Amino acid sequence: MDLGPYLLLASMEGAVQAAVLALTAVGLSLVFGVMRVVNVAHGEFFMLGAVLAWWIAHMVGGHPSIGFMVALIIAPVLTGLVASVIDLTILKRLNYDPESTIVATIGILYILQQLVLMTYGADARPVEAPFNLRFYTPWFGYSYYKLAVIAAAIAVLLGVWLVMSKTRIGLILRATQLDSEIAQAFGIAVNKVYAIVFGAGAALAALAAVLIVPIQQAHYLMGADPLLLSFIVVIIGGLGSLRGTVVAAVLIGMSDGIISVFFTPTLAKILATLLVALVLVFRPNGLFGARAA
Amino acid sequence: MTDNKQKTNLTTRRGALKKIAAGTGAIIGATSMPLLGRYSQAHSSEPIRIGFQVHRTGIGAAYGRWYDRTTMAVAKVINDAGGINGRPVEIITEDDGTDPKRGAEIVEKFATKHKCDVAYGTLFSHVVIGSAPRAGELKIPYFVVSEGHHVASGMLNRYTLQPGITDVKSQVQAMAPFVSANLGKKVAMIFPDFAFGHNHRDYFSEAIEKQGGKVVAKIAIPPTETSFTKYFPKIPRDTDVIYHVMVGPAVLTFVKEMGEFYGPNAPQIFGFIDSLEAVDLASPGLEFLEGTYFWEGNPRYAQKDQSEYDKFYRKAIGIDANGASISDSKDVSTYAHMFGCWETMFTIKDAMEASGYQSPKDRAKMIEAAEAITTMAASNEHPQGDKLFNGKTHQVFGKQYISKVNGQKLEVVHTTSIEDGFYPDETDYTKKPF
Amino acid sequence: MSKGAKQWGLHLGIIALLFVLQFILPAYHHGNLARIMVLATFAIGYNIAFGYTGLLSLGHAMFFAAGMYGLALTMKFLGFSAATGLLAGIVSAFVLSLAVGLLALRTIGVAFMIVTLMFAQSVYLSILYFGKYTRGDEGFVIQQADRVIAGIDLSNPVNRYFAALVLLSFCLLVSLKLIQAPFGRVLIAIRENEERTKMLGYDVFRHKLASLMISGTISGAAGAAYGLLFGYAGASFATVQYSIFPLLWVLLGGAGTIIGPLAGTLFMFYLIDLLSEITSAYMLIAGVVLVLLTLFARQGIMGEVRKRVIRWLP
Incomplete structure (x- = not known):
């Protein structure tokens, strides 16, 4: 294929990845920003979203789009509830101590993963896309659904931005982020805020997973990759900065697509990984962050 | 299926004795008639213990589930027909998590804890290669169903064989x-x-x-x-x-x-x-x-000229004409590979019977008997088709x-x-x- | 008895116990313990960086793999003997830990976690990329005939056990000596308060680098020994999972205790081994244990012992 169309295709693929990544990473970033904890189980919330989507779509039946739409709403809500419960029963009791939280969330990672293995099984199962349309350029064909994923992700991210900047909830979140003790002094129920934020972060990951599951399949080990990538994105973007996170997601998603044009795939992955590491080494606060990590 | 030890020795000792005592071959059915005599000859009626290394979790799990079903089905068929050397077969299952480190530990466990006669059933190449050195050192026959070229390449050892699936x-x-x-x-x-x-x-x-x-x-x-x-x-x-x-x-x-x-x-x-x-x-x-x-490796959908052997094989495992589970048409089998488990189990049986295998001290004799095998004709035991076994490279070749x-x-x-x-x-x- | 003497007595006693155990244990547990001792050495290496210096690395699998492949590749392609191969493995891990340390130690906290994770990931991918030599994920066998040092066949169970014990004892005592020395106290000071240590005039970076290099080299020695004793080198040992394992073992056994890594590895090994007979979701219990640890015994097994019983436990 000529370089032009190839780059176009690689960019479109990169954009899809960036969209899903942005949603997942914003969830992680929100949790870090407000609560100052690193949630290693974040990828498992992503996985939970996909698995729940399969279950819901499977139970609803009828046209694939009905099941998918139901899943799009219910799966993130359920995942968010699970996360909130985890926050209230475990993380809260750890007083959000950074190291303990990392260890506890590694534990939660295994618990969620293995519970899914016990109930859902070890298979990768597909969820049917709400519509199955493609378009063809002279060089390649492409699925409309993938473009819809990009659009949906942009809409959700705008929603998150609106909530954070224009609503009272956003104000409370930002206040808690700046200084949780002072926020508490002003009558904000910080514990409640934390439970909601942890749930919302997980719900965003689950939402991303529901969007991607018609393209990929739901599998109990699928959480590792999104976790790794969103970690990278959150750090590159500057910890806790939502805007930085989105920019970094686009950067990482797109570059992953485009680097693969010029290098053999595994070499591309090695280079991309090293690049991220070196960025962090020389810009430890991320490309857009100002605070100390 | 969370039980570790799935006992499939349906032909229990007492059951077997009863059958002999009753003296009516009809109870057992025509197919096992020729084997009846073996019960009385057997020196020991302890089960033959086959350690089954299965990918129940990890990336090999979809294959593992069907390797498991095939193994249970073939063990039942073998036991219904009188077992091996008149002894029932017991399958001892351990999950290796599709991980070479755990795989090697499982082989050790089969040899030293479960006291298995042989180890069997591994699919993913890296688990085979990680486990085989331990099998060689512990001198336990290790029958893999992996389709990897590792066995025939000479990388492994005298105790590791692949008689069920072409590499x-x-x-x-x-x-x-x-x-x-x-x-x-x-x-x-x-x-x-x-x-x-x-x-x-x-x-x-x-x-x-x-x-x-x-x-x-x-x-x-x-x-x-x-x-x-x-x-x-x-x-x-x-x-x-x-x-x-x-x-x-x-x-x-x-x-x-x-x-x-x-x-x-x-x-x-x-x-x-x-x-x-x-x-x-x-x-x-x-x-x-x-x-x-x-x-x-083996046609998933029943063909127009489907052999009687394939019919028998499908029925024993519970697979329909589309290669899916009879109970759930969405549960599609790994049909192209899992026949290797079935056929390997019969090769284990043949090698044990040809060498008069009694206990782990006969393992070397058993390996020699396996190495002496050459042709395997299409049959209920080899439903995928005719095969030639190369004793020198420990590898089978099929259509x-x-x-x-x-x-x-x-x-x-x-x-x-x-x-x-x-x-x-x-x-x-x-x-x-x- | 002085504190130091008690500490030496305890650890020499444990080594003596392990020595005696080989005559008592049935074959299965004998084999397991040999394996556990090598893995525990990996954990001891990890503990020096994490437990004593507070460097939470998520990439120690790369050092383990550097040791393993340093041994296996030189034996396979350069015709090294087992002894020189072992040395090559240790040197590989030493060099890698120097390079990684120089770069990664410019970061702290979460960034350090991610940087080590990324470096480890690129080591893993490189093993796959150079599949022509490494045979990628499939790995390769180190032939039994080659696994001989000074005429001692290391594939023999008795010799293997002894080799594992020597390795473990050496690393255990080295880490004990290290922690008793002033150098070790500086590491602990860095863990507790990096800024203050710096202000007291210590070169924090050099101490951290030395700590990471000792840690990485011991991990590499464990990796090389693992390949040598069990006859296999494969890319799965370089995956993220094998970076998480030593973290788990150390946390479980007690971070910042000399004996904790051994206790944690032993406990976890048998936990998984026994649970896998009951359920295929045996990692579920590993998860539950981790959560319970953080909730009720944050210091790990030996950390709690130190807190409640033996206060002088190093």
Whole structure:
């Protein structure tokens, strides 16, 4: 294929990845920003979203789009509830101590993963896309659904931005982020805020997973990759900065697509990984962050 | 299935004695008649313990589940027919998590804790290679069902054998004449970027060149990849045939995206069914596969000329004519590979009976008996077809099937000869010490 | 008895116990313990960086793999003997830990976690990329005939056990000596308060680098020994999972205790081994244990012992 169309295709693929990544990473970033904890189980919330989507779509039946739409709403809500419960029963009791939280969330990672293995099984199962349309350029064909994923992700991210900047909830979140003790002094129920934020972060990951599951399949080990990538994105973007996170997601998603044009795939992955590491080494606060990590 | 020890020794000691005491062969049924006498000859009626190393978790789990079902079914068949040397077979199952470290530990556990007579059943190559050294050191026969070239390459040891499934080198080589004669000479290969994929790459490139063909692109996909569209442009436009093989949980995405990318303008497509093993061919997004070709180790869909042996085999495991579970038509089997478990179990039985195996001290004798096996005729014991076992390389060679997708089913269009898959021996295990 | 003497007595006692155990244990547990001792050495290496210096690395699998491949590749392609191969493995890990340390130690906290994770990931991918030599994920066998040092066949169970014990004892005592020395106290000071240590005039960076290099080299020695004793080198040992394992073992056994890594490895090994007979979701229990640990015994097994019983436990 000529370089032009190839780059176009690689960019479109990169954009899809960036969209899903942005949603997942914003969830992680929100949790870090407000609560100052690193949630290693974040990828498992992503996985939970996909698995729940399969279950819901499977139970609803009828046209694939009905099941998918139901899943799009219910799966993130359920995942968010699970996360909130985890926050209230475990993380809260750890007083959000950074190291303990990392260890506890590694534990939660295994618990969620293995519970899914016990109930859902070890298979990768597909969820049917709400519509199955493609378009063809002279060089390649492409699925409309993938473009819809990009659009949906942009809409959700705008929603998150609106909530954070224009609503009272956003104000409370930002206040808690700046200084949780002072926020508490002003009558904000910080514990409640934390439970909601942890749930919302997980719900965003689950939402991303529901969007991607018609393209990929739901599998109990699928959480590792999104976790790794969103970690990278959150750090590159500057910890806790939502805007930085989105920019970094686009950067990482797109570059992953485009680097693969010029290098053999595994070499591309090695280079991309090293690049991220070196960025962090020389810009430890991320490309857009100002605070100390 | 969370029990560790799934006792399938349905022919219990007491049951067997009763049957003999009753003296009525009719109770047991015609097939086991000739074996009846063995019960009285057996020196010990302790079960033969076969340690089954299964991928119950990890990336091999979809295969593991069907390897498990096949193993349980064949153990029942063997026990119903009188067991091995008149002793019932007991399968002791341990999950290796599809991990070589755990695999080696499991082999140790079979040998030293469970006191198994043999270890058996491993699929993924890295687990085989990680476990085999321990099997050799512990001197426990280790029968793998992996299709890897590791056994025949000479890398392993006297105690490791692969008598149930043809290795990948042989499979791949046997495909080249058909591909170059019927599909085209310029081949683009897409394969996972690890050893299994590299075997495909190296052996097929070599074989297709002998046929006057050429591999025009070799696209290695990193094993952690979850989206594939961006790799398809690397396939040159003048490619005649795309040769694909993929494994792991992302296989369906891979094939679907290939369809999206090409639409109706695809070159010829030839794949190893590994790319869609345990996946329903009627899944949405796979319509474009109509008219494309697949290698199959054993035809998933019952063919027009289905053998009696295949019928017997399907029925014993509980598989319908579409290769799915009788109880759930969405639960598609790993039909192209799992026959290897069935056939390996019968080879274990043959080797034990030929050597008069009594206890672990007879293990070397048993290996020698296995090495002496040459032909295996198509039968209920070998439902996939005739085979030739090479005692020197510890590797079996069988026919391969090439099928075309027709009405979302696979129809066999070509069956290779066993000789198509021959290559010069690379080792002679019989010269290695026990 | 002085504190130091008690500490030496305890650890020499444990080594003596392990020595005696080989005559008592049935074959299965004998084999397991040999394996556990090598893995525990990996954990001891990890503990020096994490437990004593507070460097939470998520990439120690790369050092383990460097040791393993340093041994296996030189034996396979350069015709090294087992002894020189072992040395090559240790040197590989030493060099890698120097390079990684120089770069990664410019970061702290979460960034350090990610950087080590990324470096480890690129080591893993490189093993796959150079599949022509490494045989990628499939790995390769180190032939039994080659696994001989000074005429001692290391594939023999008795010799293997002894080799594992020697390795473990050496690393255990080295780490004890290290922690008793002033150098070790500086590491602990860095863990407790990096800024203050810096202000007291210590070169924090050099101490951290030395700590990471000792840690990485011991991990590499464990990796090389693992390949040598069990006859296999494969890419799965370089995956993220094998970076998480030593973290788990150390946390479980007690971070910042000399004996904790051994206790944690032993406990976890048998936990998984026994649970896998009951359920295929045995990692579920590993998860539950981790959560319970953080909730109720944050110091790990030996950390709690130190807190409640033996206060002088190093």
